[in-house]
Amino acid sequence: MTLIDTRTPDPKRLIPGATGDWEIIIGLEVHAQVTSNAKLFSGASTSFGAEPNANVSLVDAAMPGMLPVINEECVKQAIRTGLGLKAQINHKSVFDRKNYFYPDLPQGYQISQFKQPIVGEGKITISVGPDRKGEFEDVEIGIERLHLEQDAGKSIHDQHPTMSYVDLNRSGVALMEIVSKPDMRSADEAKAYVTKLRTIVRYLGTCDGNMDEGSMRADVNVSVRKPGGEFGTRCEIKNVNSIRFVGQAIEYEARRQIAILEDGGKIDQETRLFDPNKGETRSMRSKEEAHDYRYFPDPDLLPLEFDQAYVDELAKDLPELPDDKKARLISSLGLSVYDASILVSEKAIADYFEKVAAGRDGKLAANWVINDLLGALNKAGKDIENAPVSPDQLGAVVDLIREGTISGKIAKDLFEIVWNEGGDPRALVESRGMKQVTDTGAIEKAVDEVIAANPDKAEQARAKPSMAGWFVGQVMKATGGKANPQAVNDLIKAKLGIVE
């Protein structure tokens, strides 16, 4: 591929060296496991954590005479992902053999797509920030291609002094390799890219995005150059399996390369590994002739062909994507960009919010989901999938506030009760006597009592109306927070003879 520089050097992304500023160039290859029941070319299961070699068919074990038959759902998932990346869908693509020898690759080759991938150029908009002013910056990152390929098996090296253990359960599982253009210029951008890509595939349901189970991993290509100069020689950091590590690996690798160049050395193009314990990258002993994969079209597989109607059918059933959802939340519910960004960041959060907001005040629902629910989840270290308060329960709390049945303050207590004990919020308000007091007689009585008990404060308040707030606080306390604060305020002013 020809490298095209799509970016203008930006001072805030440059990193200083002894000889002046340097610019980091980053491109990513993300391997995303396709969500499917069966493997790409066999009927064996893709489930995680099975017994050794339990999810293996004779095809996956490359027994002689076995032939691959493609799983159509994996093809559809690749097309859906391509559509989500606003990419060109190729109506004809070809499977090739990528030849190399390794014990966890029983075929002696990986079935992949080389010259004619199923998906061509696309793009992702990432959001970087917030900066010191609390602002986000949108950056467009180009996608070079997406192709389908087989995963390899797994080797375990620490079970035996002289032998490696091989489990082929992953062998033949469908992967989408999603290749970006070298469009990223900082570790933060690379992290934002992986995060956004993960959000998109999760919305689409084409990959679960669980990096700790290996469902998504990234090969990170890093090079450095003087701002705006020629592209430098790159190093590829293989198999980075968390977003945080992507950032750390880039920071380390960029500084390593800058140190070499500033000492008058040159960068060797090589494959490196990131060691999370030491926070550094190190050279993999380069496999002899590692890059001679001798690709050729797999004679066991015909070209993969479909028409535009097939693509249109899939496009029709595509869910709303995060960028579209964000725009809709801002325009139709009047949410702030910040709130909308948080709500769409994870599909599970967006789904939860939309259930709470259905038929209700969007802003109030957003406040409760972001400040109260996400805040409490964060504090408890829980995921939204395991939230103790359901969207229906939180919706009921919002309704009770809206109707004036409870005050905002009581609502916080109610939320805590529902969080800890569960139950129907409406019934809880009844049974625990949490209803807001709207009976003016009862509020009036409380107001009279507080004024009578504090004649000196009443005198001060008459002279200085801002003191009235103190009385509102006292009355709220006396009524256990159940009085309507507005009604209390009005009554106190009337009783003290404060006119505004």
Added chain:
Amino acid sequence: MSVDKATVKRVAHLARIAVTEEDAERMTGELNAILGFVEQLNEVDVSGVEPMTSVTPMAMRKREDIVTDGNKAADIVANAPATDENFFLVPKVVE
């Protein structure tokens, strides 16, 4: 296009096939004869002709996304020289 003995030995190595000096010599000649024949085919003008991928025109067969196979770990490792708990055991390979 033709190959020399070094190329033949390299290709053999990539394919993990042991080839003696003597065999490499002989194969260089054989391979060059084949390449010469292919060269002859190159004389045919095929511009505008789609590469033939199947003798009879047919579309790729596809399977449904249903688990129909697996759960035969003992069969899978049956021919392996060394196994443990249904893992294949191979001489240690570590980067």
